[in-house]
Structures are given as C-alpha cells and as structure tokens.
Amino acid sequence: MPTVTLKDVAKVAGVSYATVSRAISGSPEISEETRRRILKLCKEMGYTPNSVARSMVKRHTEIMGLIVPSLNNPFMSELTAHLEIYARTRGYNLMVCNSSYDYDLEKEVFSLLVGRQVDGIIMIPVGHESYEPLNALTSQVPTVFISENMKDYPENYVSVDNHRGMQIATEYLYSLGHRSILYFGARSDSKTHQLRLDGYLSTCEKLSIEPHVLRSSYTRSSREVGYAMGGEYFSRPHQETAILCAADMLAIGVMQAAFEAGVRIPKDVSLMGFDNISFSALPQIDLTTVNQPFQQMAIASVDMLLDRIKNPRSEHAKLILPPSLIVRKSCRALGK
Amino acid sequence: MPTVTLKDVAKVAGVSYATVSRAISGSPEISEETRRRILKLCKEMGYTPNSVARSMVKRHTEIMGLIVPSLNNPFMSELTAHLEIYARTRGYNLMVCNSSYDYDLEKEVFSLLVGRQVDGIIMIPVGHESYEPLNALTSQVPTVFISENMKDYPENYVSVDNHRGMQIATEYLYSLGHRSILYFGARSDSKTHQLRLDGYLSTCEKLSIEPHVLRSSYTRSSREVGYAMGGEYFSRPHQETAILCAADMLAIGVMQAAFEAGVRIPKDVSLMGFDNISFSALPQIDLTTVNQPFQQMAIASVDMLLDRIKNPRSEHAKLILPPSLIVRKSCRALGK
DNA sequence: TACAATAACGGAAACGTTTACAATAACGCT
DNA sequence: AGCGTTATTGTAAACGTTTCCGTTATTGTA
Numbered sequence A, B: 001m002p003t004v005t006l007k008d009v010a011k012v013a014g015v016s017y018a019t020v021s022r023a024i025s026g027s028p029e030i031s032e033e034t035r036r037r038i039l040k041l042c043k044e045m046g047y048t049p050n051s052v053a054r055s056m057v058k059r060h061t062e063i064m065g066l067i068v069p070s071l072n073n074p075f076m077s078e079l080t081a082h083l084e085i086y087a088r089t090r091g092y093n094l095m096v097c098n099s100s101y102d103y104d105l106e107k108e109v110f111s112l113l114v115g116r117q118v119d120g121i122i123m124i125p126v127g128h129e130s131y132e133p134l135n136a137l138t139s140q141v142p143t144v145f146i147s148e149n150m151k152d153y154p155e156n157y158v159s160v161d162n163h164r165g166m167q168i169a170t171e172y173l174y175s176l177g178h179r180s181i182l183y184f185g186a187r188s189d190s191k192t193h194q195l196r197l198d199g200y201l202s203t204c205e206k207l208s209i210e211p212h213v214l215r216s217s218y219t220r221s222s223r224e225v226g227y228a229m230g231g232e233y234f235s236r237p238h239q240e241t242a243i244l245c246a247a248d249m250l251a252i253g254v255m256q257a258a259f260e261a262g263v264r265i266p267k268d269v270s271l272m273g274f275d276n277i278s279f280s281a282l283p284q285i286d287l288t289t290v291n292q293p294f295q296q297m298a299i300a301s302v303d304m305l306l307d308r309i310k311n312p313r314s315e316h317a318k319l320i321l322p323p324s325l326i327v328r329k330s331c332r333a334l335g336k
Numbered sequence C: 001t002a003c004a005a006t007a008a009c010g011g012a013a014a015c016g017t018t019t020a021c022a023a024t025a026a027c028g029c030t
Numbered sequence D: 001a002g003c004g005t006t007a008t009t010g011t012a013a014a015c016g017t018t019t020c021c022g023t024t025a026t027t028g029t030a
Helices: A006-013 A017-025 A032-045 A051-058 A074-089 A103-115 A132-138 A162-175 A191-207 A223-235 A248-261 A294-310 B006-013 B017-025 B032-045 B051-058 B074-089 B103-115 B132-138 B162-175 B191-207 B223-235 B248-261 B294-310
Strands: A063-068 A093-098 A120-123 A143-146 A157-160 A181-185 A212-215 A242-245 A270-272 A289-291 A318-321 A324-326 B063-068 B093-098 B120-123 B143-146 B157-160 B181-185 B212-215 B242-245 B270-272 B289-291 B318-321 B324-326
Touching: A006 A017, A006 A032, A017 A032, A051 B051, A063 A074, A063 A103, A074 A093, A074 A248, A074 A294, A074 B074, A074 B093, A093 A103, A093 B074, A103 A120, A103 A132, A120 A294, A143 A294, A157 A162, A157 A294, A162 A181, A162 A191, A162 A242, A162 A270, A162 A289, A162 A324, A181 A191, A181 A223, A181 A248, A191 A212, A223 A248, A242 A248, A248 A270, A294 A318, B006 B017, B006 B032, B017 B032, B063 B074, B063 B103, B074 B093, B074 B248, B074 B294, B093 B103, B103 B120, B103 B132, B120 B294, B143 B294, B157 B162, B157 B294, B162 B181, B162 B191, B162 B242, B162 B270, B162 B289, B162 B324, B181 B191, B181 B223, B181 B248, B191 B212, B223 B248, B242 B248, B248 B270, B294 B318
Parallel strands: A063 A093, A063 A120, A120 A143, A143 A157, A157 A318, A181 A212, A181 A242, A242 A270, B063 B093, B063 B120, B120 B143, B143 B157, B157 B318, B181 B212, B181 B242, B242 B270
Antiparallel strands: A093 B093, A289 A324, B289 B324
C-alpha cells in the first residue's frame, strides 16, 4: 500500500531521481554500472513506475478506447478479444465501453474516453444514417471505425467488403439453383447494411432475378429480431426457396422460427448468414455464411490507429478486407 | 488538437485557475454567478477536464482492471458486458485484459494493471490449484475474484454456489429416473470445477447411486474439449442414461459429438450443462442447465470492489449467489 | 463605527514522472 | 599545463489538476 516512488529509490541509492528515471527508461546517458545497481534496487524495493505520472509529462497514455454496441454479440466479443490482445503486444491497453446500441450513449462514452486522454479510439458504431454528428467528436482524437463509413464523410476505417460478400452469397445461392431469394435485413440506417443490401440487389439485377427484401423495423441484427421476422414470414404464404440474412445472428433467429413453424432447413428452405461467428459452426446450426476475417480486422484496426496517432495529419485511411464463402449445411441445391 | 486546459479558461475568464477548478468540481466556495459564467465559458471553449492530471493529485484513477481468461466464451463476454455497464454507472471505466488461459500472462497483466494505477481489479482467474502465488499481487491493489477461491487463502470473491448447483442438477436428473449419470468435467485444478464435481459426487452418495466421472486432461471447458470427450465416449460402449457437464460449452461440444455419432438427445441420452449462457437457449440446442445470475454477479463484484477500495483494511468478503435450474429440452424422463 | 465572521477568490504547493539544461569529472590531445 | 570533449550525473521546470492557506471584500453584530 505505501507505494514506492522514484524518489524513494533515489534516496536509498544515493542518486538524484533523474538518474533513476534514466535507469528504467533505458536511456543511454547513464553508466552500465549504476543502471544495474539501480535496477536491482528497484526490484528489491518493489518499485513499479507510475504510468499516470508518466502520461502526464509524455502527453500520451498508451491507452486505446474501444466502443462497441454490445458484447453479447459474438461478432463483437470475438473482435474485442483480438483487438485487446494485439493492442497489448503494441504496448497499449484497452478501455472498453458499451454503447448499448444507443446513439447518445455512444457520443457520451466517446467524450468520456477523450477526457480519459486515450491516445485513440476504435469504434464499432451503432448504425448511423450519417457520421456527421460524430465529426465533432472524432476531431478530438484519432479514431478508426470498424465498419463502413459514409462516403460523404470519409474517415478512417477497416471493414470487410460487405458489398462483395453479399454478391458472393447471392451468386452461391444462384449457383445452387435458387431463383427466388429473400433478403432479410435490419433497418438500413447503417452503411454496413446498406452495402450488404446493395450487394444483394445489384447481383439480383446482374443475374436477372427478382429481388425480395424484408426489412426489420429494428436496427439491430439480433437473434430476437430474426426470430420475430422469421415467425411472421413463415406464418404467411411464402414461396421463396432461399433466405439470405444480413447477419448470422439474424439467421440463427430465423432458424429458430423455422424450426418452430415446422419448416426444415435446408430441405424446405435454404438459409445463409453473414459474419461467420463461431457459433454458426455448431453442427446444430451449421450455417453457410460469409466469413469476416476477425483477426485480420483487429490487427489492421490497431495498426491503422497507431499510424494515425503517430501521424494525425495524414490522409484518411481505409482498408477493405476480402470476405470468403463458408459452405456448411444450411443450403441445398435445387433439383430442376 | 490544441487541447484547452484549466489555465486557458482561467485566462479568458480573468480568474485564477483555482477558481475554474472549483467551478467544475462543484465546490461550495464559489459564487453561483461566477460558476455559471465559467461553466458557460468551458462549454464555449470546448474544455474537457484532463482526468490523468486529476488522477495524479487525487491518487486514484477511477479505473478498474478486468482480467478474463477469454472473451470468446459467452460466459465471460456476457459477464464483461454487465461489469462494464454497471461500473460506468458508478463512475468507473474498465481496462480489460485477456489472460488467454495463461497462468504467467495472468500475473503479467495484473502487474501491468497495477502500474496503470487502477483502483482495483476484478478477475476471473484461470484455474488454479492454489491462489498462493497470486497473493504477492493482490496485496498491491484491492482485488475481487469472480469464482470460488481456495479456502486456505481467503480472498474476496463472488460466485455462484457451484456445489449447490451441481446438487440441483444431479437431483433433477435423478428425479427424472436416471440412475446412471456420467459427469463430464475439465481437469479439476480449478476450485470451481472441484466444487461442481463435489456437488455431483456428494449427491450421488446421498442418492445411493454410483458416480461415473470422465475428466478431460485439458483445463478449459471449451466446445472443442467437449466435442473431443464426447467423441471418444460415444465411440466406445457406454450405458449411462444421462450426461452432466461441468459447463454449457462442454455440453454443446458433447451435443455435437452425439449428433455425429448418431446418438439423439434427449432420446438416447439426456444432457445437462451448467452456466446458462445465452446460446444454450437456442432451440437447436435447448439445453437444460443451471443458471448463473450474471448480472447479479457483475453488480455484486463491482460493489464489493468499490467497498474494498474505500475500505482496504476490512475483512475479506465473499458472496455466494444461489443457482437455479433451467429446464429445457435436453433431458427426458425415463419410463420404467 | 468598529470588529468579527463569512464568502469569494488568488497564490502556491503537491502529485510522480520526463527531460532540457547545467555542472562536474575524467580523459586525451597539443 | 591548458583546453576541448565526452560521459555521467544533478537541478529544476514542466505536465494539468486539486487543495491548503492566505487575502480581500462583504456582511452582520454590538
């Protein structure tokens, strides 16, 4: 409890505390002999540098803020794990905040984090129509988004190629013989979902098949939403042979609704997701989906942020990672 | 980028910066008039208090450290979410670290966090035989564990009553007519798993049925481990009518193995888990299990930590929350 | 009117570091 | 011997707050 400081060490070492500081910081302007002596003393006295004091003078904290809408969603938590682990290898700790899918809360925690003097912020934004209101915030501290961003407000972000991903998915379904494909999406106020929808729509056009879109009034792609949408859909007459969901969680909810409605997957209807969260690999779920390269995204995000911290005045950066198809058992080929 | 400080505000307000400080901190020794004037000015100038500087003089950071073995496990991530949200309502931010189930890494990040001057640490420990090696660490900063702790080294912790939970589970299976119950557990070097096993064992004895225990050589209760254990089990002759798993993730893995081995749940064998992670409610899984009250545990943990921060010299505290039975569809009653 | 009490504010120290600058010592060179 | 270098160390300022203490102005009281 009685924390030992630089001064304490200096006192018993009989040197000035600048010397002690130099010993620990690995400064060259100190003799090897005294360095060893002091380092040994530090160990003995149980000295740990106070990084708050250090941050005070160095003007940076070596802390990154992370804002996520939720941690219950495996997509977020898996990403968070990668983020934290990689950031730590680069000497940064993560201060994590839930925005709970709340737009105001998101802004609030953002400000909170800049007050905390984080060196930068990584943010998985809740769905926004526009990023404009965030600009006042992001000008305060280097920020990178994980997810697409509005074109009219270029910012730094890394993302999977959502448009391409849905194209891949749609084409896959088409190649299986499906001509009537229903798209299940959340409300499109998020750029991510807009791009996914566009990917589907444009591919339909290219393939000359008619698009069918069902969009939830909710903005979140949760299991509950998928369950509700699926329930309603299956309770009415329907003729689509495949359902393409904007997110795995949605698909898992749909699967649940299908199960309860007695429609079998993939026998009666094929089902695809997007994200490739770990649970979609469960044999009971076994969802064919589009992969997001989580770890790559995490690494790219912190690298990008690091870059912007070093070089805040640089051009806005973006990195769009390629998605890939993960074939499992939730889709079947249509006999003619 | 040119951050505005107290002094800047003071300068344009024409007061000393002590006055500005008083205005924001809500000190009584300032006139309402100047306070309003200064607060308005702060808004205009976009001043945000530097909490690093504040921490420097106040000697606390209002930051809690959180150490978890993993975030991929829904048990951890759900808990983490609750922890963060509740801590924030109490004015604390969370610095999250993965120990990656690595004993040495756990100690390393612990030290890292105390260097960061966190006011306290909440820790979900990787399984330990003994907490003794941690004592050197926990003496440095108030710590509360989530999970049972060694009896010989009393520490602060909150936990679900693991013993009682397994007792409930075993009795439930018994009440369904099962007399031959297999216990699937991870290697027992964690107190949690020890207590769960004991709960099973003692209940077997009470009920006069013979216990059957299969323990993994791995310490983690992951889906992969459950899958491997289940695969091996189902590939040999077996006669147990029910399998009781030490954790939901384990059970989900077993379920996968059962599926592939052609054994149907609950028709051929009943299956129970422990934890009640959100995914166990999926209709495709629908696992009967024992509930851990996540939110209660989260709230209790930060309250307990807050308490110890205020009062470091107090008695060690512990809180054991009652588990409850969650009946779903993975167990069936045995006809005689 | 004089004086004590109080309200409002300013000055300055302190928190534990880093670092620019100054100081000293040791050394090599001419 | 004197001087410039260099290596090593010390001194002190700075980072942005909070807070103790002192000062001034204002008010109330006798």
